[in-house]
Amino acid sequence: MSMLKVNNLSCGYGDKKIISGVSFSVEQGDFVGILGPNGAGKTTLFRAATGIIPPWEGEVFYKDANILNIPRRKFAKEVAVIPQLVETPFDFTVDEFVFLGRFPHLSRFQAAGAVDQEAVLKAMQLTDTIDLRQRKIFELSGGERQRVLLAQGFAQSPRFLFLDEPTAHLDIAHQVAVMDILDNLNRKHGLTVVIILHDLNLASEYCKRLILLDNGKIFREGVSDDILTYQNIEKVYKTAVVVEKNPVSGKPYLLLVSEKELKKSEKRIKNN
């Protein structure tokens, strides 16, 4: 039984179709990266796959149940969704904010018990946010905010994690730190991860499988060696790249080339 199955999905906003005929499935313990240029439909696919917007055609199944028929609360007990941003006008403390992740597990008048405290503590340990507990969220730096947002997701005790560009606002050290946390949870605890990434090198290094979107459709799907070839990338992103192998991990990585240098090198090739 696959955890998530997207079946011939089409959807969009208003009368503008963004996603058309997308199918893929995610198995227990998978670590899937969703890639694609701006406007390829990554976030829209993400919204439809988490039941926020209804499909125009096709279905999304979570553990064989149509996602539209699963009560939101039941879904939230197993699946945590971490968006790029959470906007709130109120200055929560980090403690209060992370604790909100326990919401699906608590009935209306149930006070937080030992299980909840433990889940929150563990989420904060994982994301290294324990020291921030008493701070207000408006005071935090971009990297701290992102980690707190992750902690809230982990406090949900999810079996399945959706993330929309969790590394977008982070420096390289924090990018690696966040991805390492996800990788650890994936390998040691069997957490299933579906993650939207802009950074193709991070995706290559961490994801077991990649889905490359182009113009609302799946362009290619597979392991990084098959997806991150210069032919695929140049076709989808319409930008010249050089693909090399990472000497440590053996995974492919991409180098960008400026237009100027590209022309120079073309000239050199002609002259020879």
Added chain:
Amino acid sequence: MNNKKIALFLILSGIFVCGIAFAVMLGGSRLSITDIFYALMHPKVESQAATIIWQLRIPRVVMGLLVGSGLACCGVVFQAVLRNSLAEPYTLGVANGAALGAITAIILNLTGICIAGFSFLGSLITIFLVYAIASRKRFSNTTLILGGVTLGFLYSSVILLLFALAKKEGVHSAILWLMGDLSYTRPHMIIITASFVLSGVAVLIFFARDLDIICLGDQKARHLGLNVVFIKSILFLVSSVITGVCVSFVGIIGFVGLIIPHICRFLFGVNHRLLLITSAILGAAFLIICDTMARFIARPLELPVGVITGIFGGLFFLGLLLKSKKWEIF
């Protein structure tokens, strides 16, 4: 609650109790403390003091407590649901609807309970219209705010039109109504207001944890398992009806619903159960203290309490505006 919050809560309760004591003791007519205590202890004995205390001051204080706590709690809810710290119970046009109803009644020369009835009808029609507009767009905040604010403007224009057409005396009493006043409190008003405010606030506290989640935005709230459209519609209806009842009986008393939630959030954090309870207490205390000042400052002349809360609230609001960080993106 940590020790600091418990201490703050005790101070708050102290202000509440002192507020009630002051409100009963001070007023337009000077009564000695012994007279007041005697009247309080012997409600059946007829005296001037007993009449003033039991028929004028206590009903007025009780009404002030109910309206103050109701408006403050509605303010908490509107700010959370609209995710805007500048929202208040009147933002979505409920008060303008009530005002239009009341002013229609006043200009038609109706009196007493008819004004309140017309006013409540006006607020109910507004609530229904805003609900109908918002429910077409899944209760998105933009639709709620634009729908409510537009209706509010529409009503204000109709009110001005009525003023232009009406006779002088009508306009004067209508303006007095608009300023908000607790002095016409009658027992039946207290019973009606109490039943709406107390049961309404109980419902709001029942949904306190949902309010915490709603602050994170519709999408994140749904991802955390909240049925956003249902919860928002319930919270909107309950808090609007509370607001409608309060406005119908005492007119438009501004700023209680705006500043009290801010003060309580500053003191007690963003936990909405605590926020609703403390806002109810502080809102009640604030309104009766303002009302006591309204009776006391210029005695024997009595100022409308809405003017006092407006001046206090206005000053606070300006301070907030100067100090507030811009809308933060998390």
